[in-house]
Amino acid sequence: MIYTVWLPLVLPFLAGPAARRLPASLPPRRAVLVLALAAIGLAGASTCALALLVVPGATHLPVVAAVGHLLVPLASGAPDAVVAVAAVAAALLVCCTTLLVRGAGRRQRRLRRARALAARSEGELVVLADHHPDAYALPGRPGRIVVTTGMIRALSAPEREALLAHERAHLKDRHHLFTAVVDLAGLCHPGLRALREPLAYAVERSADESAAAAVGDRGLTARAIARAALAARAASAAATPRPGPALAATAGPVPKRVAALLGVPDPGSGRAMRPLVRRAAALALLSCVVLSAGASLHAADELHDGIEIAQGESP
Amino acid sequence: MGDTHGERRPAGELEAGVLAALWAAGRPLTPGRVQEALGGALARTTVTTILTRLYEKGTVSRERSGRGFAYLPTEDASGLTARRMHAELAKDEDRGAVLSRFVSQLGDEDERLLRSLLDGDGRPS
Numbered sequence: 435m436i437y438t439v440w441l442p443l444v445l446p447f448l449a450g451p452a453a454r455r456l457p458a459s460l461p462p463r464r465a466v467l468v469l470a471l472a473a474i475g476l477a478g479a480s481t482c483a484l485a486l487l488v489v490p491g492a493t494h495l496p497v498v499a500a501v502g503h504l505l506v507p508l509a510s511g512a513p514d515a516v517v518a519v520a521a522v523a524a525a526l527l528v529c530c531t532t533l534l535v536r537g538a539g540r541r542q543r544r545l546r547r548a549r550a551l552a553a554r555s556e557g558e559l560v561v562l563a564d565h566h567p568d569a570y571a572l573p574g575r576p577g578r579i580v581v582t583t584g585m586i587r588a589l590s591a592p593e594r595e596a597l598l599a600h601e602r603a604h605l606k607d608r609h610h611l612f613t614a615v616v617d618l619a620g621l622c623h624p625g626l627r628a629l630r631e632p633l634a635y636a637v638e639r640s641a642d643e644s645a646a647a648a649v650g651d652r653g654l655t656a657r658a659i660a661r662a663a664l665a666a667r668a669a670s671a672a673a674t675p676r677p678g679p680a681l682a683a684t685a686g687p688v689p690k691r692v693a694a695l696l697g698v699p700d701p702g703s704g705r706a707m708r709p710l711v712r713r714a715a716a717l718a719l720l721s722c723v724v725l726s727a728g729a730s731l732h733a734a735d736e737l738h739d740g741i742e743i744a745q746g747e748s749p
Numbered sequence: 750m751g752d753t754h755g756e757r758r759p760a761g762e763l764e765a766g767v768l769a770a771l772w773a774a775g776r777p778l779t780p781g782r783v784q785e786a787l788g789g790a791l792a793r794t795t796v797t798t799i800l801t802r803l804y805e806k807g808t809v810s811r812e813r814s815g816r817g818f819a820y821l822p823t824e825d826a827s828g829l830t831a832r833r834m835h836a837e838l839a840k841d842e843d844r845g846a847v848l849s850r851f852v853s854q855l856g857d858e859d860e861r862l863l864r865s866l867l868d869g870d871g872r873p874s
Contacts, residue, residue: 547834548834550830551830551831551834554830555830555831556806556807556808557761557764557765557768557803557806557808558761558762558764558765559764559765559768559769560831561768561769561772561822561824562831562832562835563824563832564832564835568850568851569850569851569852570850570851578831579765580831580835581769583772583773583775585851586769586772586773587772587773587775591766591769591770591773591786591787591788591790592788592790594766594769594770594773595766597851598762598765598766598769600851601851602762656866657867659851659852660863660866660867661867662851662852663852663853663855663859663863664855664860664863664864666852666854666855667854667855667860670854686853686854686855686856686858686859687853688852688853688855688859688863689859689862689863689866692863692866692867693866696866696869698866698869
């Protein structure tokens, strides 16, 4: 049995904890890129590992052995275990592929609808007559910014400029593509779902920084975010009964974003992280990716050697 | 934000700001009033030009007011499409898949933290 093949299947579970600490340790724009690349690397390596687990068991099938010109099945462990592992890996591979195709299709349909709206709209800003404060960017070419009247009225004119700059940054930096990559990676390996939240946070932070640069005022941008969030909360509290105190007591993303813009320590952790700890997160995530890719390659190489032996080509 | 900073930005971005100011007011505004609402970030002539362009696109309507016009936003075709889409997305629990919202939901602790952060930054820095 090739043991390194299991590594890419386990490592994505370690990527989550490292990823959660990443947005605090890298500039937001770089954190977005690193998280997306890590998701691609880890998803690719784990899918590869599944495929490598299928092969030894599959060689017990006469048809596969014939196609591969194998004299004997691959000798990589007890035949029963090898076949069982191959069957499970094959089932997982089919399951992942189905989820991936369906997930990508759903996303594509949603994007098409968003583009249809963008095509009908003359201007960059689409205003919705709705008292509930809400704002988001609709990707497209060009994209559109949708803002409700509730949000417009909750903010002052300079704060609205910060909001528009934030949404423009999402569109210009094509953040929806990074989100899509990480979401789809989460369908390839359940451990990678833990990367979604850190990415969502890094994407917002990146847009916040772009907005602060565009309006030239970090305090103003922070106030715009805080007031928008408080207004949205007040409106939803009035509309629906307030959810009980079951909500997490830790700081959610909005206070963290505001604190980061104001340059005060993260309200969630209570104190600033030491530089060494901050760098460790990036290093840990990078190690996961490198180890995963290396293990996959090593396992593929071992398998290749095994196949040559089974073909009777080398001793 | 200084005057020159506002004037140098692309026309499309200026339009968004003017349109938002009209929606915020909720009543017809003259170019002078729009300029005031924007805190004097744009010159009066720039505001008038933008309002005329928005009127030509059908994004705003206008009525006589003294010697000039007062402008009022209209919910145009894109607004109606957006409303349909908005309603559709509200049902979709996975709406985060395509859209990044400006702010996510707050917990009780978040609200307290935000208020204390805002108080700490009450004065313009």
